[in-house]
Amino acid sequence: MATLANYLIVSGLLFSVGLAGVLLRRNILIIFMGLELMLNAANLSLVAFSRFNLGQDGFPDYNAQVFVFFVITVAAAEVAVGLAIIVALYRARQTTHVEDLDTLKF
Amino acid sequence: MTSAPWIILFTPLAAAVAILFLGRFSKPLSAGLAIGSAVFGCALSWWVFFQPDSADPAIRFYWMDFGEQLQIPIGMTVDHLSRVMLVVVTTIASLVFIYSVGYMRTEEGYWRYFAGLSLFLFSMLGIVLADNFVMMFIFWELVGLSSYILIGHYFKKDSAADAAKQAFIVNRIGDFGFLLGILFLWAATGTLMFGELTRGVAGFADYPIYLTVACVLLFCGTVGKSAQMPLHVWLPNSMEGPTPVSSLLHAATMVAAGVYMLARIFPILAAAPHALDVIAWVGGITCFAAALMATQQDDIKRILAYSTISQLGYMVLGIASAPTADVPMFHLFTHAFFKCLLFLCAGSVIVGMHHEQNIWKMGALKNKMPLTMLAMFVGSLALAGCPFFSGYYSKDLIIAWAVESHPVLGWLSVATAGLTAFYAFRLFFVVFLGKPRGDHARCASESPLVMLVPLACLAVPAFIGGWPVIEKLFFHIEEPQHIPHALHPILWALFAVGGGSAFFLYRGAAKDPISIPLFANRLYIDAGYAWGVRVIQDGGAAVLSWADRWVVDLLVVQVPSKLAWVCGFVLRFLQLGNIQAYAFFFGAGAIGLLYLLIFK
């Protein structure tokens, strides 16, 4: 049987991979994918906690799952808006490469 | 009976409000409203005066009530003192209001003027009728306000606007002391009612110095309002207002408010002999110095203004030396009539002279304005203390008491009596005798009947106002017992010498044969104040300018702004413009924080 620690480590690794994607890749679309990975890593922790921390009735704590539900909804909205922004950006600058987007540099 | 004082008090206010809204449409309406309210108040006041003391509880309500510690009532005192004052104020106000119709007929701001007069009458009656210090203080300030409005009637003239400002500010200085004195007394006795304060004074027996300080502070209010030294400077300058205003406010009634207040708290003052000494000295010195200044003035109204200050000095001296407040109140009573008469005569002369006020441009008006001359002669005799005229009785009484209780000041006031005769007749002879000294003097004409009737009405009490039969009606006065027998002959002689020397010096003089710059320049007190204010102002401005430049501009503004700029300059190198660099900073910071939170 897998322990809670296993799930948390997997969740953490997933988060780290997502973070690495955000920090290392230059394509803004891939960075966005990395962000999605990080969100899902958090979801995994939440569901794991829900399963390992039963309520008094002997069932998982569904409040955590509702939380995950909300995260997924917000993430979907975020993806929609984020991708629209990327499209608008691409129209304006013809690039998705973050190193080319440095107008705010001093 | 209990509601009569309230009616007397609020009728002028109603008139003032009505004039404010309706007066601009009709001159006769505004004058009629003002005169109607004043005459009505006058009639009611005389009726109240002859009522016996009633045992009815006075109407009183509490304006503010903070429990036992502090209750501020609005109520009326109707006693011997306030009845006399009511009669004096409303009678003189009625006559002056009527006179104003003639004086102001060609002036601008007609309705504004009558609204101001009515407001003034309301305020003055409030002081007279107040039964506690807070109410008196409120009306005291209202009097200051209406005085400001009326002095600044010709506000388009700089000198009038400045004079109004000066009167207001100088009065504030005195009122500050007055307010402190009220608070002192309240803190010590826990009451603001005049009646209860008189009984509460017994509690001061252990702390005489406290009572002395409180009384001197209260006296500051008188110094400001009654133009005593050293706050007398505003009164001569307030002559910038219309002459009836000078007559009503700055001679007959408003300036008497300070003396009235002292008379009101007379039982408290009697328990503070040291405070009375201060009051006596201020009054005596004012009385003498103002008379000296009056001898060398050239403006007809200023001469009278300094004589007012001098006479108020007599009253204040009387407060300090007589055993009852009736003695100075007697002089206040007679002075109100003869000084009002003198000012109204001066106003008549000024109108006849087409608003020329310099006495050295007048002359030989005795043929042009005979009735005015007659009235002025009566007024001058009363002021100078000619036997059988009103001023003689009241002034000599104060002098007699002063000689008995404060000999030095007493003899100073005796000397002042001689000076008074001198400057009063100097004015009279220069204006009415001699040869005309200007075109205006040659074509001067007598004033209209509406101005002459009040003069006649005032000339009668100015003559007979001091006769023992009238004195008995209004006052209960005792004569001092231990005065030198020579005092009265000396006073008669001084009157003769003063009047005679004025006659010989000024009978036909074309210009002033005596020139004493010290007196003409008012002992340099005004100049001294101007210098002091300038030095303080310039010095203060220099200090503030230095602080503004080096503390505010440099330390508070420049240094932090440069610091912020430097910090910003250093920090903006972090603005790489690279999203991932920001993500790196954010991530590193978050992890560092986690580490610190969990493992430290």
Place this chain on the structure above:
Amino acid sequence: MSLALFWIFAAITLASAVGVVFFRSPVSAAMSLVMAFVGLAALFVTLDAFFIGVVQVLVYAGAVMVLFLFIIMLLDLRADERRPVKLAAWAGGGAVVGGFMAVLVQVVGSLPALQQTKPALANPAVNDVAMVGFALFRNFNLPFQVIGVLLLVATIGVVVLSRRELK
């Protein structure tokens, strides 16, 4: 059995995630991301969270990924050309990721309570759709409606952002 499944799915998820980061072509990265999401859904199922697993597949592997692919197609993105690798960037990123992992491992390792295995459920046949529904509509009704407004706002925002004459 259960442990084996866990490790298999975990390995699939992590491997696909690494693929997302390392594939040069955006399309490959997106496909790899789909795999990661599916693996994650399977992990949810091992945790008896069937509803969340299904939603994960429907929303992420379905809707979100279609959106990603659509954008890739729309922008006509090709594989990144090779650019010189920035050593500082890689070192910095690696340091942050490594630091995070170090903190995480230390936390997990230091808490014995985390070593527990899954407690038995009161009834193995969980009706978790109903349970989540109850929780959602009873306890979180207002947030649920707020999130609806959020979606509406996002929709409007996207429409506005997509207009061509955007200045």
